[in-house]
Amino acid sequence: MQKAGPQGEQKSASARPRQSGCRRILVLGTSLPAEDYPAQQVLSAYRLRWQIELAFKRLKSLLRIDRLPTHSERGSRSWLYAHLILALLCDEISRNPGIFPLKTCSNVIYI
Secondary structure (H helix, E strand, C coil): CEEECCCCCEEECCHHHHHHHHCCCCCCCCCCCCCCCCHHHHHHHHHHHHHHHHHHHHHHHHCCCCCCCCCCHHHHHHHHHHHHHHHHHHHHHHHCHHHCCHHHCCCCCCC
16 A cells, blocks of 8 residues: 655555565576576675666766756767766765865855
């Protein structure tokens, strides 16, 4: 049974009890031969793939990289490169906050 939340999103009435029991089990399906690819290697590849998916999701949502404001190839490339550089800088700053003191960031520039 689905219930609408305060913002209109749907939430499952029994989502929490199911989630707590499923944290111990992860089922992955693959067509790779088991003798050539041990389960640990497949799991490592899956985890890496999932991190890549999350990175693209962050790019799309935080930097609005899913919508190009231009229709020309040259303009799209320039816009995309600028946003990818911004994403790398943001990632570096989040990993090493001391390299870019926040008190010097008084102006915000939106690209």
